[in-house]
Amino acid sequence: MKKSLVMMLILGGLLFGCAEAAAQYASFHRKGASLYSDGMKLSREQMQTLFEGTDGLTYADWKKAAAGFNTGKGLLIGFGALTGTGIITLGVGAVGLMVEGVAVGVGTAFIAPFASAAGEPVDIGYKSKFAGVAAAGACMIGGGLLCMVAGTTVYCIYKKKLNRMTAVCNDSVSEVQLSFGMKDHGIGFSLEF
Numbered sequence: 001m002k003k004s005l006v007m008m009l010i011l012g013g014l015l016f017g018c019a020e021a022a023a024q025y026a027s028f029h030r031k032g033a034s035l036y037s038d039g040m041k042l043s044r045e046q047m048q049t050l051f052e053g054t055d056g057l058t059y060a061d062w063k064k065a066a067a068g069f070n071t072g073k074g075l076l077i078g079f080g081a082l083t084g085t086g087i088i089t090l091g092v093g094a095v096g097l098m099v100e101g102v103a104v105g106v107g108t109a110f111i112a113p114f115a116s117a118a119g120e121p122v123d124i125g126y127k128s129k130f131a132g133v134a135a136a137g138a139c140m141i142g143g144g145l146l147c148m149v150a151g152t153t154v155y156c157i158y159k160k161k162l163n164r165m166t167a168v169c170n171d172s173v174s175e176v177q178l179s180f181g182m183k184d185h186g187i188g189f190s191l192e193f
Contacts, residue, residue: 028169030162033066035169054172062165068158075151079144086140093134100128 028037028050035042035050042050048059104126115122 028166030166033069033162035062035166050169054168057165057168062162065158065161065165068154069162072151072153072155072158076148076155079147079151081144083141083144083148086137086142086144088137089140090134090137093130093132093137096130097128097134100126100130 028035028042030036035047037046044059047062051057051059051062104124108122108124111124112122
């Protein structure tokens, strides 16, 4: 009975060769400043456990990089809004300057014949009330663009750090293989990880 069982195992092992089953732990990906695995956001506890298994990476490092990433995104949004407001303000100022210029030109053209007929010099002063609005718009655009450059720099630096940390997490994932067949010391199951 024992011989036939051993023979069946040997024949089964030879027939099936090395039957293998391989499994890989879930991979990780980043959306914004959050880490996901299999479409589910990892909790703080899960992330701490994950980072304990990686060399040189801690949850505090992730939090710091996530805070920098969110700060950069906030700077881009805030100063982008300032730049947009500056563009609108500059446009309003430019239109105001144009309307004032046209009004002074039409006024001069209308009054000049009457003034010259009366022998009076034509002196219509042009004092723009929209010059300050246009200057304020130009300052907002300039300041907003400069700060957007700073925001883009912060955003890109911390995005790169988060991507590197995600790559480290994925590199720490190992493949597990369960196989059955002829091994160095006989026939049996082998678990490799």
